[in-house]
Amino acid sequence: MFLRSLDSDTAIRLYRSRVWFEQVALPFSLSLHGKQGRKDQNDKSTRYAGARRLATDDRSALQVPARRNRMFNYATELLRSSSRITGANKPPPARGGLRPRPCWAWLQLMPAVSGGRPPFLTRANGDNKDLTSVDGHGFGRVTTTQQNGGPAGMLTRTHRAYLTDGPSTLCPALPAYTTNSQLPNTDRKALCLLASDINWESEEWDLALAITVTGSRKTRPPYSRERAPASDGAVAHPRSGLRRASGLNVDTGRFRCSTTVVLDLKSARCRLEANAASNRSTGRPGEAPTGPPPSRPAHLARWTRRTLQGGEVILVKTREPPPTTPLVFASKLRPTHARRAPARPPPSNPHPPLPRRSMAYTSSLHLPKHLLLPNPRRTTRRPSSVSFVPAAAANTSGGVNGHAPEKPTPKPNGSKKGVNGINGVNGSKKGVNGINGKKKGVNGHVNGRHADRIHLSVSTGGGQDGSGLRVAFQGAPGAYSEFAAKTALPGCDTVPCRAFADALAAVERGGADRAILPVESTMEGTALRNYDLLLRHDLVVVQEINLFVHYCLLAMPGVRAAEVRRVISHPMALAHCGRALARLGVDREPVEDTAGAVEMLRSNRMLDTAAIASPRAADLYGLDVLAHGLQDESWNVTRFLLLSRPPSPVALPVDSDAKTSMVVAHRGGSMMVLLKVLSAFSSRNINLTKLEVINNEDGASAAAAAGAGGHPPVMILDTKARGAPTLRAFPHVLYVDCEGASHDPRVREAIQEIEKFAVFVRVLGCYAADSTVYDLQ
Ligand SMILES: O=C(O)C(=O)C[C@]1(C(=O)O)C=C[C@@H](O)C=C1
Structure with a gap:
């Protein structure tokens, strides 16, 4: 017709x-x-x-x-x-x-x-008029x-x-x-x-x-x-x-x-x-x-x-241009075709290469691909009825970071194990969870590996799906962080922030209920800057989300790949796509976030520039996808942490694996301290899922002496300091994630042991371990 x-x-x-x-x-x-x-x-x-x-x-x-x-x-x-x-x-x-x-x-x-009225015959104001x-x-x-x-x-x-x-x-x-x-x-x-x-x-x-x-x-x-x-x-x-x-x-x-x-x-x-x-x-x-x-x-x-x-x-x-004020980016790019645009020196890189301060780390992101799941917003795989240990019901006081220590809850399945399956390395003597008649650890672990994982709901503090919660994230709408937030809490309202620090501050000030922070990726390891941020704020980790990051090359409609001279994106995204970009032979410009790059592209109508971002961002901003899967490694997962004000409003499911994240600071002798920390956990059969060792002593003294140069010490907010929470500087720091809840006696004992030789221990949070990798597609 x-x-x-x-x-x-x-x-x-x-x-x-x-x-x-x-x-x-x-x-x-x-x-x-x-x-x-x-x-x-x-x-x-x-x-x-x-x-x-x-x-x-x-x-x-x-x-x-x-x-x-x-x-x-x-x-x-x-x-x-x-x-x-x-x-x-x-x-x-x-x-x-x-x-x-x-x-x-x-x-x-x-x-x-x-059939029906052709869609383009409907006016925005609902007044239908036939074009004819x-x-x-x-x-x-x-x-x-x-x-x-x-x-x-x-x-x-x-x-x-x-x-x-x-x-x-x-x-x-x-x-x-x-x-x-x-x-x-x-x-x-x-x-x-x-x-x-x-x-x-x-x-x-x-x-x-x-x-x-x-x-x-x-x-x-x-x-x-x-x-x-x-x-x-x-x-x-x-x-x-x-x-x-x-x-x-x-x-x-x-x-x-x-x-x-x-x-x-x-x-x-x-x-x-x-x-x-x-x-x-x-x-x-x-x-x-x-x-x-x-x-x-x-x-x-x-x-x-x-x-x-x-x-x-x-x-x-x-x-006229839309009245909305775009995000202010560290390096505001101008379209190269701007009329009479004055020649400018290239903007300084707001994201210098991340300092590799850590001596060693183990990533918690060694996740098997079969755990890849689509975004839960489009899946119903999470059962809704699970039992919880409400945070409020935790009966003893003196917990760390708002997580009250609690007596071990007997496992409903009669397992002889303690809570959360932390007792029993490799799952060899774990209780049977009754799935497929296999000998399993709690929650479907077979020999310590996740199989037939049961997806557990987590009490979120808002509605069950996070409705009513405001989650602050860094970047423009369409950033991966936003998708991670929506994955964790599908019903939440996301609050875009200019920087991660702003997102965290928003939660601290009460402007948002949660903040989402990417902390490590399979391709780049730990995002130390974000960990540093986390340590400076009085927030607790309440959930972890692993998101499969699929990068696309996006450009203004009609622009072809051969016309692209420059690519802008979040520094992490640029790093993840380094080889692909080298093949394209394009300049790279870091901006604050992936979706922000897309927004910048569109609002400035940059025709010689492409952005690396998600396919959803392309939909959102109406850009063309020039290439899919730009990341150098096909398996590219970023781990995000959902943060909240303490005490943690999130209740741990009884039958879920739990994880505890902590930071340990010590004075020198890092290897010895490291061995002692490992021993505190291994003697109690507690598995570690992450260990990052930061040694900044040289940098710290250099920084103190010269006022610049070297790596500054890690600043940690001491939430238990007398008077008010105080920022303290530590040159030697360990980030540790262990299996088990912070109120589990073994974990508690391990922490108490560490406190004897470390100068400072802060539990960053205790949350349900979730090794599922979610996908945007
Ligand atoms: O820029 C975004 O979209 C983000 O959500 C941030 C971020 C990051 O900081 O690691 C998240 C995941 C991607 O790997 C790239 C960037």
Whole structure:
């Protein structure tokens, strides 16, 4: 079902309704059709062929979901085809000779779904109007006036069009530059003028590009409903000698059949450059570039010469930039094509390489792939009915970090083990959990490995799914941290913060209930900076989440991989994709977070820049995915910790494995201390899941002496200091995660033993161990 063909007026109305395009949930398709008004033997071969190509080949090719970026591609194709249809590179026929017969291309919209109202016919305000029944006042009315003037070779006319939204509201002016195909290069100048007229940074511009196909004046174009004011007078066209008839929407005495497609100018500009680049070697569209890139004006010149002759460019300013203030990034990037952008030194790297202070570590992220699960928001695998040991019910006082020590709860399955299965290395003597009749440890551990894991709900302190909780995360919406938060607490409200420190501070101040913090990844190990942050705040770990991190290369719609010169993203993401980026041969710019990079890309309309982020971020911001799975290692998991104010509001499930995280600080003799710590755990058969040894003594003294240089000591908030919580500096620190709850007697005893030789021990939290890896897909 074809709704209608688009003449330029309708296209502009459609353009005005582009909000629909952005908001539709249902896909629809575009069909391009070409038509020749009257067969003309002389012109048929080239022109009709072009038209037919549109009608047949492209029709099937275009049965794909059409978003605006898709439209843009089609429009480009249309441009190319139209130039072929018109034979734009040929000189116009002499007066009296054979004239090209009108042929035109229509852009038609066709809903891809049958039945119901096509989605794009619904206005954002819910007011449904069928496009076919729209009159000039419904969606905007185009009036054109024409001014003559301009020396030969320059713009010959300027159309000014106004969109009116209803009878009273005057919408922004639409300067339109009409080129005269009789004068070579005017279109190029017009386009250059357009390009240079735009304040790329502060305004949002869009381009409606009308392809004008000239034809016989005997054929009345089907769309010319708008009448040009007669006051402009009749103008003799230099070649045709025909006089423009007052009242006709023609300016040269020849009829135009316009196909107006709605383009984003900056995307179009990107495409201009893309075309120019692809024309470098051969000058023919679509062929691979071989030579060095020409200068920018040459790009435009080439492109316009080949495709815009006989065309009309209408620049449509439609909206001001959105009032929302974007996140402030450490290195604010500017689009390279910014008009008169002053040359700037490259922004300093806000994320210098992470210091490798640690001597050794064991990662808790040696997670088998079979544990990969989709995001629980889309899975129902977590059973809802599990028993809990409510934090409030913990009966003894004196616990660490708000976790009250508690007597071991007898296992419901009659296991002889203690709570949480920490007693029984390798699970050899563990209780049977009754799954498949296998000899298992509590919670499905077989020989210490996770199998048939039962997913346990955790009492969250808010609703069961975290509803009513505000979780602060670093970055813009769409950051991996946000997905991790939503994975942990699907019902929560996420609160974007500029930095991790802000997210943690927000929880401390009560501005948020939880904060989410990435602390290690399979590819990069421990994120020491984030651990340092954690230690500086009086927060407790209440949950861990392992998220499979799948990186994509995202770019503005229409941008191709070959056009990307620079990639921006979170430093961790850049590091994770190091080899892939080296292969691409692009510059790298770190920004605060992955989604922030995407947002920056979009708001600045960077056409030579791509961002590394998640596929969800691409959806969220409407960007194209140029490449999937950019990470150098296929197995890339990041472990996040969910933090809360103490005491922990989260109750541990009785039958879950628990984990306790702690930090141990000591004075020198690090190896001896390390051995003693290990012995305190191993003598009680407590397994460690993470051990990170930080030794900053040299750096600390150097830093103290010189005021800079070296690694500063680790600052830990001593929450039990007399008076008020105090930040203390420690050059020797161990991060330890062990299996078992902090109130488990063995864990408690181990901690007490460590406290005898360490200067400081702080339990960072006790939470349900969850080695499931969640996936965004
Ligand atoms: O930038 C993001 O999207 C984040 O959530 C941060 C973060 C990180 O700091 O490690 C999280 C996971 C990815 O590995 C990359 C970046």
